[in-house]
Amino acid sequence: MFIYALEFKVRDYECDLQGIVxxxxxxxxxxxxxxEYLLENNISFELLHHQGVDAVVAHIDIAYKTxxxxxxxxxxxxxxxxxxxxxxxxxxxxxxxxxxxxxxxxVEAVVLINGKLAASHPQLEELVPLEQ
Amino acid sequence: MFIYALEFKVRDYECDLQGIVxxxxxxxxxxxxxxEYLLENNISFELLHHQGVDAVVAHIDIAYKTxxxxxxxxxxxxxxxxxxxxxxxxxxxxxxxxxxxxxxxxVEAVVLINGKLAASHPQLEELVPLEQ
Amino acid sequence: MFIYALEFKVRDYECDLQGIVxxxxxxxxxxxxxxEYLLENNISFELLHHQGVDAVVAHIDIAYKTxxxxxxxxxxxxxxxxxxxxxxxxxxxxxxxxxxxxxxxxVEAVVLINGKLAASHPQLEELVPLEQ
Amino acid sequence: MFIYALEFKVRDYECDLQGIVxxxxxxxxxxxxxxEYLLENNISFELLHHQGVDAVVAHIDIAYKTxxxxxxxxxxxxxxxxxxxxxxxxxxxxxxxxxxxxxxxxVEAVVLINGKLAASHPQLEELVPLEQ
Numbered sequence: 001m002f003i004y005a006l007e008f009k010v011r012d013y014e015c016d017l018q019g020i021v022x023x024x025x026x027x028x029x030x031x032x033x034x035x036e037y038l039l040e041n042n043i044s045f046e047l048l049h050h051q052g053v054d055a056v057v058a059h060i061d062i063a064y065k066t067x068x069x070x071x072x073x074x075x076x077x078x079x080x081x082x083x084x085x086x087x088x089x090x091x092x093x094x095x096x097x098x099x100x101x102x103x104x105x106x107v108e109a110v111v112l113i114n115g116k117l118a119a120s121h122p123q124l125e126e127l128v129p130l131e132q
Numbered sequence: 133m134f135i136y137a138l139e140f141k142v143r144d145y146e147c148d149l150q151g152i153v154x155x156x157x158x159x160x161x162x163x164x165x166x167x168e169y170l171l172e173n174n175i176s177f178e179l180l181h182h183q184g185v186d187a188v189v190a191h192i193d194i195a196y197k198t199x200x201x202x203x204x205x206x207x208x209x210x211x212x213x214x215x216x217x218x219x220x221x222x223x224x225x226x227x228x229x230x231x232x233x234x235x236x237x238x239v240e241a242v243v244l245i246n247g248k249l250a251a252s253h254p255q256l257e258e259l260v261p262l263e264q
Numbered sequence: 265m266f267i268y269a270l271e272f273k274v275r276d277y278e279c280d281l282q283g284i285v286x287x288x289x290x291x292x293x294x295x296x297x298x299x300e301y302l303l304e305n306n307i308s309f310e311l312l313h314h315q316g317v318d319a320v321v322a323h324i325d326i327a328y329k330t331x332x333x334x335x336x337x338x339x340x341x342x343x344x345x346x347x348x349x350x351x352x353x354x355x356x357x358x359x360x361x362x363x364x365x366x367x368x369x370x371v372e373a374v375v376l377i378n379g380k381l382a383a384s385h386p387q388l389e390e391l392v393p394l395e396q
Numbered sequence: 397m398f399i400y401a402l403e404f405k406v407r408d409y410e411c412d413l414q415g416i417v418x419x420x421x422x423x424x425x426x427x428x429x430x431x432e433y434l435l436e437n438n439i440s441f442e443l444l445h446h447q448g449v450d451a452v453v454a455h456i457d458i459a460y461k462t463x464x465x466x467x468x469x470x471x472x473x474x475x476x477x478x479x480x481x482x483x484x485x486x487x488x489x490x491x492x493x494x495x496x497x498x499x500x501x502x503v504e505a506v507v508l509i510n511g512k513l514a515a516s517h518p519q520l521e522e523l524v525p526l527e528q
Contacts, residue, residue, distance in 0.1 A: 024159035070442040291420035
C-alpha cells in the first residue's frame with residue numbers, strides 16, 4: 001500500500017516539557033516526507049511555488065497512537081489517492097525499534113494556480129495510481 | 133458557544149517559503165490557547181506533568197480555511213465538551229481585521245495518570261459544562 | 265539606552281525536555297522584536313523582501329544568563345547602532361516578575377539589495393541615532 | 397581538527413519567507429549535532445537531565461556566511477576544548493555540494509549538577525583532548 005518511506009531520528013529540541021515529541025512537530029515530519037516524496041518524483045515544492053503553483057493543505061486528521069521520545073528512530077510512510085480535486089496523502093509513522101505505529105494521518109491537499117483553486121496539476125496527477 | 137479567546141499576532145519566523153504561516157504552527161497556536169485557558173482555570177499543564185498527570189492529544193482534526201500572513205493579528209477561541217473519556221476542545225482561529233475564519237479544529241485529549249489512561253481528572257472535569 | 269520594548273509570555277511548546285525555553289527559541293524572540301520595532305517605524309521586513317531588499321543577520325552573539333520557564337512573562341528591549349555597513353541591534357530580555365536579565369545579545373545585520381551587499385538602506389538609516 | 401560530523405538536509409518548514417533557512421534553525425542543527433556527538437560517546441543529554449545533570453549553553457557566537465536553501469544538503473562538524481569550567485564546542489556547517497562554509501559557531505556550555513554550577517563532569521571530561 002505504502003509507496004514511499006523516509007527515515008528520521010528524533011532531535012532533542014523537538015521534545016517538549018513532557019519529554020516527548022511535541023504534537024505539532026509530527027506535522028513537520030509529515031510535510032518533510034511529502035516534499036521528499038515529491039522531489040523523488042522530480043517535483044519541487046519550492047520551484048512550484050515560484051511558478052505560481054502552490055499545493056496547500058486543506059484538511060489534516062492525525063490520530064496519535066504512541067509518543068516518540070528522545071533518541072527514537074522512526075519511519076514515515078505514505079501513499080496518495082485522488083478524491084475529487086483533493087490529493088489525499090495517507091501517512092503513518094512507525095517506531096523503528098519495534099515497528100509500533102506512532103501516528104496515522106490523512107492529509108488533504110489542493111492546488112492553487114496563481115491563487116485560484118485548480119482541479120489538478122499535470123505533475124501531481126502522475127502521482128495518482130491509475131488503478132484507483 | 134466559545135468560552136475563551138486569546139489574541140495573537142503572526143511572527144515572521146512562523147511563515148514558510150510560501151510566505152504564509154506554516155501548517156504545523158497552527159497547532160502551536162491551538163496548544164498555547166488551551167494551556168492559557170487551563171491556567172485561567174488554575175490548571176497548570178506543567179504542574180500537572182510534575183504530578184504525574186499528562187493531558188495528551190489523542191486525535192486532532194484541522195480544516196484550513198484561510199492562511200494567515202506576516203503581520204496578521206488573529207484570535208483563537210475554544211469551548212470544551214466531554215465525549216466518553218475524551219476532553220474535546222473545539223477551537224477556531226479568526227483573522228482580526230475581518231473576522232474571517234482561518235482554521236477550525238477539533239482536538240481530543242485524554243488524561244494519563246502515571247502513564248495509565250484515566251477516565252477523568254477532577255480539575256479538568258470542572259471545565260466540562262454541566263448542561264452537556 | 266533602550267528605545268523599544270516588546271512583551272511576551274513563554275509558550276509551553278517553546279520549552280524542551282529540560283523544562284526550560286530551548287536556546288534556539290530566544291532567537292525567535294529577538295527576531296520578532298526587531299521586526300515589530302521595524303514595523304513601528306513603518307518598515308516591513310516582508311515588504312522589503314518583495315522589493316528585493318533583504319536585511320540578513322551576519323553575526324549573532326548571545327549570553328544566556330537566566331533561563332525562562334513555562335508561564336514566565338518577559339520583555340525584550342533593543343537599541344540600534346551603525347558600525348561600518350552593519351546595523352547592530354543590542355537586545356536584552358528581562359524576566360517581568362523580578363526584572364532579572366535572561367539574555368544579552370548583539371545582532372549584526374547587513375543589507376542585501378538584489379542579492380548584493382549594500383552599505384546602507386534609506387529606511388534603515390533613519391533608525392540610527394544622529395548623535396552616534 | 398574536527399572530530400565529529402553529522403549530515404543533514406534542509407527541510408522546507410525550516411525556511412522562512414525570505415526562502416532561506418531561518419537564523420534560529422541553525423541553533424537546532426548545532427544542538428542536534430552536539431547531542432548526537434555525545435550519544436556516540438555514550439552520553440545521553442536526556443539521561444543526564446534525569447540524573448540532575450544539565451549541560452546548558454552559557455554563550456553562543458554564530459557567524460552567518462552563506463545561507464542554506466530548500467533542498468540543500470550540509471554537514472555539521474565539531475571539536476571540543478575546555479576553557480576554565482566551560483566546555484567549548486567549535487562548530488561549522490558546510491554545504492555539501494561545494495563544501496562552502498555556511499556558519500561558524502562557538503558554543504560555550506557549562507554543567508549544572510542539581511542546579512548548581514560545577515567545574516566539570518566525569519563523562520564530559522573524557523571528551524576533552526589530553527594534548528590540550
